[in-house]
Each structure stands twice: as structure tokens, then as C-alpha cells.
Amino acid sequence: MFQSSLQFAKDLDANDSLASYRDQFHFPKTAEGEKKLYFTGNSLGLQPLNAKNRIGRILDEWADYAVDGHFYSEHPWWDYHERMAPKLAKVVGAEPSEVTIMNTLTANLHFLMVSFYRPTSTRYAILCEEKAFPSDQYLMKSQLKFHGFDFESALIEVSGNGSAPTTEDFVKAIEENKDRVALILLGGVNYYTAGVLDIETITRVARSHGITIGWDLAHAAGNISLKLHDWGVDFAAWCSYKYMNAGPGSLSGVFIHKRHHDQSSIPRFEGWWGVDKSERFQMNDSFKPAVGAEAWQLSNLPILALAPYDASLDLFEEVGMASLTAKSKQLTDYLEFKIREIAEQTGYPLEIITPQNRGAQLSIYIPNNGRAIFDHLCENGVVPDWRNPNVIRVAPAPFYNSFEDVYLFAERFKDAIYSTDSSVK
Ligand SMILES: Cc1ncc(COP(=O)(O)O)c(C=O)c1O
Numbered sequence: 001m002f003q004s005s006l007q008f009a010k011d012l013d014a015n016d017s018l019a020s021y022r023d024q025f026h027f028p029k030t031a032e033g034e035k036k037l038y039f040t041g042n043s044l045g046l047q048p049l050n051a052k053n054r055i056g057r058i059l060d061e062w063a064d065y066a067v068d069g070h071f072y073s074e075h076p077w078w079d080y081h082e083r084m085a086p087k088l089a090k091v092v093g094a095e096p097s098e099v100t101i102m103n104t105l106t107a108n109l110h111f112l113m114v115s116f117y118r119p120t121s122t123r124y125a126i127l128c129e130e131k132a133f134p135s136d137q138y139l140m141k142s143q144l145k146f147h148g149f150d151f152e153s154a155l156i157e158v159s160g161n162g163s164a165p166t167t168e169d170f171v172k173a174i175e176e177n178k179d180r181v182a183l184i185l186l187g188g189v190n191y192y193t194a195g196v197l198d199i200e201t202i203t204r205v206a207r208s209h210g211i212t213i214g215w216d217l218a219h220a221a222g223n224i225s226l227k228l229h230d231w232g233v234d235f236a237a238w239c240s241y242k243y244m245n246a247g248p249g250s251l252s253g254v255f256i257h258k259r260h261h262d263q264s265s266i267p268r269f270e271g272w273w274g275v276d277k278s279e280r281f282q283m284n285d286s287f288k289p290a291v292g293a294e295a296w297q298l299s300n301l302p303i304l305a306l307a308p309y310d311a312s313l314d315l316f317e318e319v320g321m322a323s324l325t326a327k328s329k330q331l332t333d334y335l336e337f338k339i340r341e342i343a344e345q346t347g348y349p350l351e352i353i354t355p356q357n358r359g360a361q362l363s364i365y366i367p368n369n370g371r372a373i374f375d376h377l378c379e380n381g382v383v384p385d386w387r388n389p390n391v392i393r394v395a396p397a398p399f400y401n402s403f404e405d406v407y408l409f410a411e412r413f414k415d416a417i418y419s420t421d422s423s424v425k
Helices: 006-014 019-024 050-072 080-092 105-116 134-146 167-177 199-208 292-296 303-319 321-346 370-379 403-420
Strands: 099-102 125-129 155-158 181-187 212-216 235-238 252-256 362-365 385-387 391-394
Touching: 006 321, 006 403, 019 303, 050 303, 080 099, 080 252, 080 303, 099 292, 105 134, 105 181, 105 212, 105 235, 105 252, 105 292, 125 134, 125 167, 134 155, 134 181, 155 167, 167 181, 167 199, 181 199, 199 212, 252 292, 303 321, 321 362, 321 403, 370 385, 370 391, 370 403
Parallel strands: 125 155, 125 181, 181 212, 212 235
Antiparallel strands: 099 252, 235 252, 362 391, 385 391
């Protein structure tokens, strides 16, 4: 279905209804002033052009209104994040009351553990994937330690058969450990392989055994189609600086399923921004929770950090996840086609370790010379991502990468192989 030529890539771009969105983003440039071939939106998404304006607007309102900006500026700050929630809810398949924006990802997962990791003497284990993202490992181990459990026995790390664990591996592990697992915490999209888990199936199996299940959606939000509400996920959190393009270290999104909203028994660490708006500034001693995920809020929010997230959500609102994921699939499939072509032409040992069920990323395992190839790419206007010991991650983001980008990446990848290994003819 795909063809090799540059013209073919250009034709795909000409027929791409999202092609113009590329111009809505700033690209890093080469010394010659050319746009770099940016394939690291899975780590830090590019800056939307309107981010600067949106931040500038807050700075202006701060200058003009000072403290009155909280309530009386054109875009009041006290509920700024609430106006973002309906847009964000569409990205993750939630009801607006089920999402909120606060803190950062690891901090949020810790706070969510207060509510959703409630171990008993018999049911205390946490089930996760082997080689989970390091911050998640530290999080789970420190939570177990905090609750007095030994992580050697209380952390069940599910392994795959020589590769990342699959949905089937998790289902089997849940069935085997159902009586001792208190919480399951998994990455929806594996950060290393980019494989997507069947969140719906794993959630259903977990819940059928009365096990609470949460998802780290750092690599999933804004990347794959999600239906967190319909799938019955208990809770989820994600960062906004990858596919959500909200800027370095920007705030984290949180999902808490509606069925948990009215439970007065649910433990939670609380702060004044979680108080119902009708009472928030009455400075009462008692905590009247806001409706929904908002009740988990703690502090008044850093509006300057929210502003680019808001700018980015406007683009998501315009485009919609259905169009983005459709382009993403075509773009990543095309990348796979080009890499397989190179492997054939050069006979070089390249292995795509990303399964077919994936988002906007391919992880290429290069056993011998990977780092030299990666360095050569970086020296030649490409921005891919390196993961030890020998994987190059390449993430074509449908918002701003073109098919021509992918074509040019493949050309430079081939050059890098020839230039760094003289045994390749
Ligand atoms: C899968 C995953 N989980 C957690 C984190 C940690 O995020 P933060 O530093 O925002 O807490 C990251 C960061 O890249 C990640 O990729």
C-alpha cells in the first residue's frame, strides 16, 4: 500500500486534512535555519504557536488586575482549569466532572494512592508491569514501604515472554493473584516499546475480582483513543508535556471515575482548592468537597503553567482525537514500511520491538552500533530519542509531523548506517 518514493510521501501530505497544523507549532532549527526532523513528541511535544500569546495574556492580566485577576479579569484564574476540563475530558473519554488538572504526574499518582491503595492484611499487593517507568517503580515501592510492606513480596511485577508483557500476561497474572492484589497500576502505553495495552479488558478483569485499577497514561493521553469512563477505570493520571504539547514540566491531568465521587468514606489528602466553590473563600473549618475530581485539588493553580496547556487543548478541540489517531496510524505504519525497507536494503540487524497495537512511536532495537547511528542522526538535523542499552525511539506526532518528515528520516537513517559501519555495502 505504501511506495518508496519522495513523491509518494508528498502526495500523502497533499491529501492530509491535518497537514496545516504543522504550521501551528514551533520547530527547533538546524544551523542553516531548516526545521529539524523532530521525532521526540513522546518526550516533549513542540510548542504551539498560540502558547506564547496565552501566557502573555495572563501576564497582561496580572499587570492590569493584580489580585483582582483571580475573579475579575477576562479569563479569571480561580476556575481557569475548570474551563479546560470539558476539552480535556474529550481527549481521554471522560465526563468533565471526572477530570481535573493539578500538580505533576508522580505527585498525583502518590496522592491518588491515598484514595485508591488501601491495603488490608490479606490484600495488600500492587500488581504492575516489569520494568515500569522508573518513577512509577519508585512510587510503588515507596508506597509499599510507607504502608509497612516489603516490596520484594508485595510488588508483583508481571513479565512478558522475552518482551514487554501483553494484555494476556496481565489477565493471567490478575487471575493467579486475585486474592492478594489490592491495586493494579499500569502504563497504558509502554514508554519503551510503545505497545498499547487493552485497557478495557484488563480493567474489566480487575474489577470483576474487586481489585482497584489505575493507569499511568503519560504516553497515552493525546496519543491513542481512550474511553476511561466507559471502560470503568478507577483512576488515571498523565503528564501534559508529551503528546499534549503543554510545555516542559507542565501540569498533570487526573481522572477519577464518577462512581467514586460521592463516597464520603474515601480517604483523600485535602486542600482548600478541593472545597466546593460556594464555600471556598468562607474559610470554614469543615471541608465541603467540590463535585467530582475537583475535590482532589489541593492548591490554587499555577496559571502561567496552565496557559500553554489551554492553548494546546484548543487545538485538540478543533481537530478531535478521531482524526488525530487516524493520521497517527497511517504515519506510524508508513514509518514502519520505510524502516523495513532500509533493513532489507542494508541487511542491517534492525528490529522493531513495537507491537502492532501501538500509538505514535516505533522503538528500533539496534544490537551493535545503535549509539553511533543515533549520534549521527542528531548531527544531521534529526531529533530522535535514545534509550539504553540500544533502542532508538522515533515518534511521528500527527499534529506536526508530515509524511515527508518520515521519508527524510528514513533517508538519514540509511545514511547513518552507511556512515557509521563500513562493513555495510
Ligand atoms: C510513563 C511515565 N510515568 C511517569 C513519568 C514521570 O513524570 P513526572 O516527571 O511528570 O512526574 C514519566 C515521564 O516521562 C513517564 O513517561
